[in-house]
Amino acid sequence: MNDCVLVLNCGSSSIKFALFNMPLPLQRTPLWSGKADGITGATPTFSVSGQATETLTVDTAAPYHAALQRIRDYTVNRLGSSRLIAVIHRVVHGGAKYFSPARIDHQVLADLRSYIPLAPLHQPFSLEAIESLLDARPGLIQIACFDTAFHHTLPRVEKMLPIPYSAWESGIQRYGFHGLSYEYMSVALAERYGDAARGNIIVAHLGSGASLCAMQNLRSVATTMGFSALDGLMMGTRCGSLDPGVLLYLMEAKHLSSQQLGHLLYHESGLLGVSGMSSDPRELISAESDNPRAFDALALYVRRIVREVGALTAVMGGLDMLVFTAGIGEHHAELRNRICKGLSFLGLKLDPQCNQSNLPLISSPQSNVAVAVEPTNEEWMAASLAQPLLAAISIHFQAV
Incomplete structure (x- = not known):
């Protein structure tokens, strides 16, 4: 009988899931994976890799x-003679308490609820999945793996905020996010590039949410997201870094409530807010020649990435490798091209054909900085991180 774990990666309108044999094999491909998408929309769907998409009622x-x-x-x-021994959740925020995978009980759940204000776009949905399973299968082991955990290595100066010290003492600090993606990069890049991956690396996780992580010796030393997942880069519908005076103005002069302001910053800003038409860069590139707002949105998006790469390069004292990952980073050659042109002052040069083909290494041999494209694998990373905890808990698992 094979033991399996199910990994759930819950977002605001979708749930990605993947089933892995335990102990994990060297192969990173799950037994199967899928996605429930558009859950809160008019036409939700359910799909499994290799099978037709179906409508979800x-x-x-x-x-x-x-x-x-x-x-x-x-x-x-689908389990057949196999048994499900645990469900592993990607949880966005572990606060100042959780830096390693944690078995979920009612105390852990209460702690995670307290972090909802720090990640309102993501935290509630993972917790809903956890609570639902606690009710349906209270004996089934559930483990949380945290997106903030990889950034536990940030130096103190990167975590602190320039506000009264009492804020630091109460846990108001920069946490960083997309940690499961970055932790997977630390594994995959070391395997592919060896010691070359242990230099000054910046990984660009560019999806609907976006951030950068500066790594030295494969550890996080700086990142663009901070206290919340609103910080840093411009994103699909999120603003990224913003002058706090703008927020005060919107509340005082425009009389926006905190709820209205939160909705504007999380759902109505970024590429969608500037363009007025879409959060999808592919649609904006198709429209930019005739639509000045689409042009402006893309120009601002690229400019913010270039600016932050420059800042992180300065913090590390140089750049050896730039890595693109996640949906946009892995598949959008034109945006990679525009970003790298903005970084040409670093002696960075792309090989146009390699870039267009989304090859693992897309920089020219003449480039002073290696540029790579590396698919992320958050679900496998979560399963891998949870494996030692599973082994330590008990050999007597309750199957589904």
């Missing part, structure tokens, strides 16, 4: 529960 009063039930039913039906 949900209760509009509790759409997340319906999606989770569909994933659970599919998993049980």
Whole structure:
């Protein structure tokens, strides 16, 4: 009988899931993986790799529960003689308390609820999945792996904020996010490039959310996201770094409530807010020749990335490798090209054909900085991080 773990990666409108054999094999491909998408929209879907996408029927009063039930039913039906020994969750925020994978009980759950204000776009949905399984299968082991954990190595000066010291004492600090993606990069880059990956590296995780991580010796030393997932780069619908005076003005002069302001910053800003048409760079590139706002949105998006890469390069004292990952980073050659042109002052040069083909190494042999494209694998990373804890808990697992 094979022991398996199910990894859940919950977002605001989608749940990615993957099933892995335990102990993990060297191969990074799951037994199968899939996605429940558009959960809160008009036409939610359910898909598994290699199979046709199907319409997902949900209760509009509790759409997340319906999606989770569909994933659970599919998993049980596919297990055969294997048994599910644990569910592993990607949880965005572990606060100042959780730096390693944690087995979820009611105390841990209460702690994680207290971090919802720090990550309101993500934290509630992982917790809904956790609570749903606690109710349905209280004996099933659940483990949380935290996106903030990889950045625990940030030096104190990177974590602190320039506000009264009492804020630091109460846990208000820069945490950093996308940690499971960056931790996977620390593994994959070391395997592919050896000692060359232990120099000054910047990884650009560019998806609907976006951030940069500066690594030295494969450890996080600086990152663009800070106290919340609003910080740093301009994103699909999120603003990124913003003058705090703008927020005061919007609240005082425009009379926005904190709820209205939060909605504006998380859902109505970024590429969507500037362009007025889309958060998808592919759509904006198609429209930019005739649409000045689409042109401006892309120009600002690229400019903010170039600026932050420059800042992180200065902090590290140089740059040996720039790595693109996540949906936009892995698949969008034109944006990579524009970003790298903005960084040509570093002696960075792309090989146009390699870039267009999304090859692992896309820099020219004449480039002073290596430029790479490396697919991320957050689900495998979560399973890998949880494996030692699973081994330590007990050999007597309760199957589904």
